[in-house]
Amino acid sequence: MTVLRELWGSLVESLEELGAVSRFLIQLVLYSPRALLRFDLIARQIFNSGALSLVIIMLSGLFVGMVLGLQGFQLLRRFGSEDALGTAAAIGLVRELGPVITALLFAGRAGTALASEIGLMRATDQLSAMEMMAVDPVRRVVVPRFLGAVIAMPLLSAIFSVIGLYGAQLVGVQFMHVDSGSFWSQMQAAVALRDINEGFTKSCIFGVACSLIAVHQGYNASPTAEGVGLATTRTVVTSAVVVLFLDYLLTSVFL
Amino acid sequence: MGKSSTLNVGAGTFVLLGFAALAFLTTQTTSHGVHFGRAGHFYTVTAEFDNIGDLKVGAPVSMSGVDIGRVTRIDLDTKAYRAVVALQLNSKYNQIPSDSDASIYTQGLLGGKFVGLTAGGADTYLKDKDQIDFTQSAIVLENLIGQLVANFTKGSGSSDAPPAKSATPTTPEKTK
Numbered sequence: 001m002t003v004l005r006e007l008w009g010s011l012v013e014s015l016e017e018l019g020a021v022s023r024f025l026i027q028l029v030l031y032s033p034r035a036l037l038r039f040d041l042i043a044r045q046i047f048n049s050g051a052l053s054l055v056i057i058m059l060s061g062l063f064v065g066m067v068l069g070l071q072g073f074q075l076l077r078r079f080g081s082e083d084a085l086g087t088a089a090a091i092g093l094v095r096e097l098g099p100v101i102t103a104l105l106f107a108g109r110a111g112t113a114l115a116s117e118i119g120l121m122r123a124t125d126q127l128s129a130m131e132m133m134a135v136d137p138v139r140r141v142v143v144p145r146f147l148g149a150v151i152a153m154p155l156l157s158a159i160f161s162v163i164g165l166y167g168a169q170l171v172g173v174q175f176m177h178v179d180s181g182s183f184w185s186q187m188q189a190a191v192a193l194r195d196i197n198e199g200f201t202k203s204c205i206f207g208v209a210c211s212l213i214a215v216h217q218g219y220n221a222s223p224t225a226e227g228v229g230l231a232t233t234r235t236v237v238t239s240a241v242v243v244l245f246l247d248y249l250l251t252s253v254f255l
Numbered sequence: 256m257g258k259s260s261t262l263n264v265g266a267g268t269f270v271l272l273g274f275a276a277l278a279f280l281t282t283q284t285t286s287h288g289v290h291f292g293r294a295g296h297f298y299t300v301t302a303e304f305d306n307i308g309d310l311k312v313g314a315p316v317s318m319s320g321v322d323i324g325r326v327t328r329i330d331l332d333t334k335a336y337r338a339v340v341a342l343q344l345n346s347k348y349n350q351i352p353s354d355s356d357a358s359i360y361t362q363g364l365l366g367g368k369f370v371g372l373t374a375g376g377a378d379t380y381l382k383d384k385d386q387i388d389f390t391q392s393a394i395v396l397e398n399l400i401g402q403l404v405a406n407f408t409k410g411s412g413s414s415d416a417p418p419a420k421s422a423t424p425t426t427p428e429k430t431k
Contacts, residue, residue: 040259043266051269083362090284155273162276163283181322184283185313186367192283200277 024216025208026251027138028146035143049110053156056109057102061160062241064097065089065167073176082178086187089168094191094199098161100247103206106153106237111214114145115235118218119228127219142215149214153207154200161199198254202247209246210239222241286312295347298383299327302357302370307338308393310359310368316342318372323348342370344381352377356389368393376387 035042078100118141121127127137172178214235221231277334316324324344332339344351354375359368381387385389 031310040263043263043316046270047262047266050273051265054269054272081362083367094280094284094394103314152269152273155270158273158276158280162279179322181315181325182367185286185315185325189313189367191286191312193281193285196280196285199280 002241009100020220021212021216024219025212025250026095027053028143028215031139031143032147034214035139035147038144040138040143042147042151045169047148047211049106049114049145049149050152050156053106053109053152054159056105057156057160058163060101060105061098061163062167063085064101064160065093065164066171066197068097068164069090069168069171069176073172073178082172083182083186085168085172085178086183087190089228090165090187090191091195093161093164094195095202096199096247096251098106098157098164099199099202099206100243102109102157103153103210103243104240105213106149106156106207107210107236107243109236110152111210111239112232114149114211114214115221116217116228116232118142118145118215119221119231122219122221123223123225123228138219142219145255146215149211150204153210154203157199157203161202194254195200198250201254202250205246205250206243213242260285267423297324298341298346298381299341299343300381300383300385301336301339301341302390303332303335303339303388303392304359304392305337306392306395307340307359308361308368308395310340310370310393314367316344316370316371318351318374323372330431340370342387349380351381353379353381353385354389355381355387356391357387358394359393361394371406388402 019142068089069085072085072092073082076082076084076088118127119139121141127141130137168182169180173180173183216236217231217238221227310326310329312326312329314326315322318327324342326340327343328339328341330339330341331337340357342357352375354377355372356375358371358373360371361368375389404408
């Protein structure tokens with residue numbers, strides 16, 4: 001009996017959490033048009049979550065692309081169709097690896113920064129101080145960070161894919177001597193605008209999900225050192241699970 | 256002010272990079288948009304085929320295994336019901352005999368199709384907007400298998416159904 005009650009309790013709790021996040025999202029979206037007028041705040045956040053994540057995104061993209069080139073080459077050589085390497089790398093990067101790995105790295109690099117920053121503001125009563133000055137902390141602190149991250153994510157994903165393609169090209173064409181004409185022409189024949197669109201849509205949705213989770217966790221963190229730490233951890237864990245779940249969902253929608 | 260402006264420069268650079276990456280993905284990895292790196296001088300010849308298989312625009316054109324150009328356009332001639340393929344050849348290779356023949360081959364087992372030119376013996380050379388008269392269609396795997404099965408069922412009536420005999424249609428393709 002107690003087990004059932006516990007189960008019921010945790011179910012209600014998670015529903016409550018989901019509802020709170022959804023309401024938070026609606027609130028953020030409603031505040032967004034006004035926030036766009038103060039673009040300097042958003043530009044600062046694009047710099048924080050986008051430009052500062054560039055190095056890790058580019059480095060990871062390069063190595064993911066190089067591994068893809070190497071593994072793809074070894075596999076395709078068995079069938080004597082190394083020329084399809086460009087197609088394999090481009091489709092894999094643009095549709096799947098670009099958005100997903102970028103989102104995971106983004107949650108780790110920018111999401112944690114957002115959550116701990118807002119959480120620390122909560123813990124040090126900066127948010128309460130703003131409220132006392134009749135400044136809405138959601139408008140002033142949360143919305144610009146959310147929008148900045150949402151704008152940064154698809155751009156980071158595109159950069160990841162391009163650097164990854166360069167990595168695959170580096171290994172395939174420069175090291176393994178796949179014909180560069182075939183590499184590009186087969187890729188261009190096989191990749192459609194639909195594929196790019198799929199990757200772009202995915203990265204936009206992942207961006208919204210990761211940023212929302214980060215600012216929500218930070219904003220609702222318990223105002224203690226432990227609470228901030230917990231919010232940061234939960235940001236990464238929840239983002240990773242949600243991104244992978246959404247990825248399956250979106251892929252099945254697009255196919 | 257100084258810090259804020261460097262920050263804006265950083266954000267601006269990042270956004271610019273992001274959009275450049277998006278533009279690269281949409282124009283350079285797909286068949287849409289303008290492709291760079293194709294500059295240089297070219298001339299275009301056409302060839303008519305009965306069947307081009309799954310030849311695609313952008314497929315390489317090679318002669319003796321050397322890449323000398325690529326397929327730029329594929330059309331259907333609605334009078335003769337034949338495929339018209341435009342081949343863009345590098346003008347570095349402008350001494351290709353006008354009676355050369357064009358055939359469609361497959362790269363590897365699963366690779367794409369490409370057009371192979373074999374030199375003829377004429378004294379005149381192919382010029383811009385010329386047509387290659389001697390062509391050989393793509394070998395469609397289904398037809399080949401159909402032929403094989405037909406041969407096999409015919410052969411099984413006699414006492415010895417040599418697999419070597421049924422395999423003969425494939426050998427010319429390999430040696431070519």
